[in-house]
Amino acid sequence: MKTSPPTAAELAILRILWRDGPATVKQVHEAVYAGTDTGYTSALKILQNMLAKGLVSRATDARQHVYKAAVSERPTLNRLVRGWMDSAFSGSSLALAMQALDARPIDQQELAELKAVIKRLEAGSD
Incomplete structure (x- = not known):
């Protein structure tokens, strides 16, 4: 793996993507941060950082971005x-x-x- 290792927050998101497959920011936010004070925009920012690090890939489906684990x-x-x-x-x-x-x-x-x-x-x- 050529990317830097995931942080704890990134690993929590990767676990959802590995388990459930590709997901929107909303789906990731609900799966990882339901019942917490962490907002949608925080989940979005983490996914954007993960995209820059090569941990996830992103496809556009209609008007929303769908993220997929890019690492096994x-x-x-x-x-x-x-x-x-x-x-x-x-x-x-x-x-x-x-x-x-x-x-x-x-x-x-x-x-x-x-x-x-x-x-x-x-x-x-x-």
Whole structure:
């Protein structure tokens, strides 16, 4: 990815676009900022900044602009995680994972999924 990494606000918008597909500013505003003091124009400005950064693309549909994620979810999230690993955990995947598990409790379903991932990793490393 050649763009700069998304900010927290940009990531919230990208999550909506990845999940729901292309959306207007109004749709993004309602999905991300419903029930908050953040206005429509703030959502518009963030989307304009994201367009300039190459995080989204824009098409004109009748009289409104429709925004679409221009970056894929997995590579974008991997890039963010690698940045955190490098800056906060000296590049250690284990340290990052242990901190994540310490920071927020994991439920039984997530624990089962984590165990399945570990088994897949162990099977692939033999």
